[in-house]
Amino acid sequence: MNRLVQQMSSTPNRRRRPDPAAGEGSGAARGSNCKNITIMKLPRYGALSTRRDDVAMTTIRVHGWPVSTWTRTAAMTCIEKGAEYELVALDRFSPEHYALHPFGRMPVVEVGGLVLTETPAIACHLDECLGGPALQPEDLPTRTAMRRWMSICADYVFHDVVRAIPRGRPASAEELAVARTALERVESLVGDGPFLAGDGLTLADLFLAPQIANAREKAPEVLDGLGAIAAWAAGIEARESFRRTAYDPASV
Ligand SMILES: N[C@@H](CCC(=O)N[C@@H](CS)C(=O)NCC(=O)O)C(=O)O
Incomplete structure (x- = not known):
């Protein structure tokens, strides 16, 4: 030590x-x-x-x-x-x-x-x-919905998508299938509103957006046809917080 x-x-x-x-x-x-x-x-x-x-x-x-x-x-x-x-x-x-x-x-x-x-x-x-807008909803059901997303991101999406899809080599069919299965489950849970939990931005959106971007960067085909994710992600990715944290994949 x-x-x-x-x-x-x-x-x-x-x-x-x-x-x-x-x-x-x-x-x-x-x-x-x-x-x-x-x-x-x-x-x-x-x-x-x-x-x-x-x-x-x-x-x-x-x-x-x-x-x-x-x-x-x-x-x-x-x-x-x-x-x-x-x-x-x-x-x-x-x-x-x-x-x-x-x-x-x-x-x-x-x-x-x-x-x-x-x-x-x-x-x-x-x-x-910190000051600024609250990113955790006050009302309990919406707060719980946010926490559920945080847990989904910390477990299934992180392991089956972010970690399963490799960087620096093409993903295998098996790796892509694991990621696709998880993303289809995410697709089934994303509603048609601009945010994942309630009617405002929450930590749920800030958890999932970088993970979806990571998948799209490494293997865009895993997101093919997942329209609910695409529509929601477009809204979050237009935000200053997403744009200011962009990185050059070529530099990774
Ligand atoms: N449970 C941790 C996970 C952090 C994590 O795994 N971060 C990744 C980068 S996104 C990392 O450090 N990867 C390096 C590695 O796995 O060795 C958290 O919530 O912050």
Whole structure:
């Protein structure tokens, strides 16, 4: 184990006390949920803070690569919240990478003195700690619909589409069949509205859009005839958050 990893793993996670002035402690106000998400202390940032005004003062760092669908979701979430962020290229599988992410994945997001991993946690945290439009619906059925999409994306679409379709060589018939099956199931669940859950943009849209784009980039034929996905994706892909996070496939 390298020295940095040893240092971090031997440092107990500490939670700061709730700050009532920031609406923390009761758990009633939206935004106060931030107190539960201290993942790892970043020594160089000094005192932890997730107060919205403090967060706005700090640079958000998204560690990852533009081609990574989950990194793109994190970056799109920042943009949709109206927050600037700095994309920091990860030196994949380096000791520094593992010090930030014990599983060696991306993205890792630094915000408000916290180091966050796992995109569902990251996206919810960004939504709740930053100003800008809410990306999680208030009403429970719609919120649950959003969460269902997030789970579908984190499991079936990520494994059967994003990971199953290779980059750098043609996909095999079997790989394409796995991806196609998952995408046909997604097609059956996408409605005819512009958003996946409810009548506004939610994290569900920011999860699925990079994954569909990834499939189209690597094997466009797997999306042939999937009209509901195509219509929905066209709307999300017209957004600034999607366009600003575009990458050149030739550079990957
Ligand atoms: N559960 C993680 C998944 C992250 C993930 O797998 N990211 C991909 C890039 S999209 C990655 O790091 N791939 C590198 C690898 O698998 O070695 C999350 O929600 O953030």
